Amino acid sequence: MEFDFLHPLSDDIIEHIQSLSSQNLGSKVVLHSKSDFPDINKVQLAIIGVLENRGDSNQINDVDLTAIRKEFYSLYPGNWQASIADLGDIKAGEELSDTYFALKSVVGTLIKKRIVPIIIGGSQDLTYAMYRSYDTLEQMVNLVSIDSKFDLGKENATDMALSYLTRIILEEPNNLFNYSVVGYQTYNNAQEEIDLMEKLFFDGYRLGEVSSNIKVSEPVFRDADIVTLDLTSIQSSSSGNFATFVPNGFNGKEICSLARYSGLSDKLSLFGIFNHNNSKSEAVLIAQILWYFIEGFECRSNEYPFTSKEDYIKYIVPLEMEELVFYKSNKSDRWWIEVPQIINRHTKTEKNSLLPCSYEDYLGAINQEIPERWWKTQRKNII
Template structure:
């Protein structure tokens, strides 16, 4: 291991909930759920990578040991997440599954609205919202009165394994979805989806089977380059507090791609930029009217990101009226079309 490697630059510590207050000086914490059988092999892969040109303090909190019961484990995970979030430490958790997302949601304050993104080949919802099977994590989040879900987005779902009833049900809630085909057409459409999300989940099952050498997943999926770019978007998300990479497969190929994904999450986190909306010189502004609807598009000269605002004095916003969007959304508006993204986000934001 070279002196410039990741393993030489990260502080390594075992998890002790009582001592978490002592790590408030760190920017990012990595920890693993205990269901990863070969955590040390995964760490070896990560630590062998070169440390980036980052001005960050990183800590590896080690593996979380499961409690005597499921409720003990859930409580322990929530306590760790809650403390790290309150300390302002960005959490990158490796392991577990997407069915744990509702547990992570409950680590936020009870009055916090949460945006959740899941990169997953499954939509995470049953044909009926009240079907509460273990795989239907989105159903549980929607039904849980202790979770205030602002919006949910899925990236990379496969149409041939999600029936039309599930797709229609997700659409009914005005949740944004980006199928694998749409992702392949323009991967940069993911960035506006992740930009303001508090929790971003990446299921390794969304990857092509040959990427992780695992025949039980689909031959169609996200490739290794796309996985790393999406991981960078995860880290760059300005509101994200918790990112997870889960459904780890016990193969050297999986350890290799996961280690690189972790590297790019950190690289994205290091390059986070908060646009200053008070500084009007920082933006190019375009006004568009479509069928009597007034839209104001903003493009940052610095970050190159786009936003849109719906201008109507009669509408009261429950959150910030600025909606993350892409240049493609703006181009559609020039043709007299309000994109599905903008329509769904407006419906979720305004009352």
């Protein structure tokens, strides 16, 4: 059984949680201990540690998630109703591929049960195994990475952490529909990688663009199936990670906002945090990132896919060559744009699809500007 790959929490963590007040978060979470395993049928969110970093040669220390769990369970929950379980850890297998297989199996089973896994690693190449868990679900996948790099290295690169996306793009079955990077920094990426992102019609949002208006990223997360967070995208002054010094990156408030956007997405079914440097200071921030993700999950409006068009206002914007159709939710004031004549890659049938967008996209359309994400989505479906 897939859950046999999961190892219980250590006695140290269990004892720490038991020493906390009944008001702390630890008392609200069902734990995988040596004597008990959570009832999966009663779980909505599942926290899983993955003690694997061999995919990144720069990671020389073993993965230790103890400080993260102690900090997280010492926090106080919001007015949450979601059932949360900590399923323990997937330990490093004999080979890196063994760890990938275990993670793929566990995540795939949870997603089929409509449980949202929250993965804490480990190196970021674990994203590859998370993506492969969708192989049996027969759906296209939108992957969003909060990262300063594209990770589009050569396919045969020794470091999977620097090239996992290349493997995702090239390997069959190819379930990837769109890839978006939020917070990339140009000087950390080769020009040929930036050009490739454009040729593949993927989305890249520079750090400065997001930091100056963080709301620009919300539609991207609303359209995501998987979100992965590379902790090296956070500036060291906020993360406390001075082992890998990062002078420029997201600050603590910004990264927590992005985590909340991820949790808010009705579509998102998998979230991952990677490249923890085992420091207590960074563990404090990770605990708050987890908190904000769950806060977002609790605030989901469940308005997509649309259940009734009566809950939305339809706006039609005529352009010279196109007619764009927008929908605005009466519940959350969020916007979608209709992408017509989508060709399903499996059935070859045509249908309309709704792409999350912003109010600014609507205003731009009024001024005869076609939204860039709409155009890229159209191009991917025509090819």
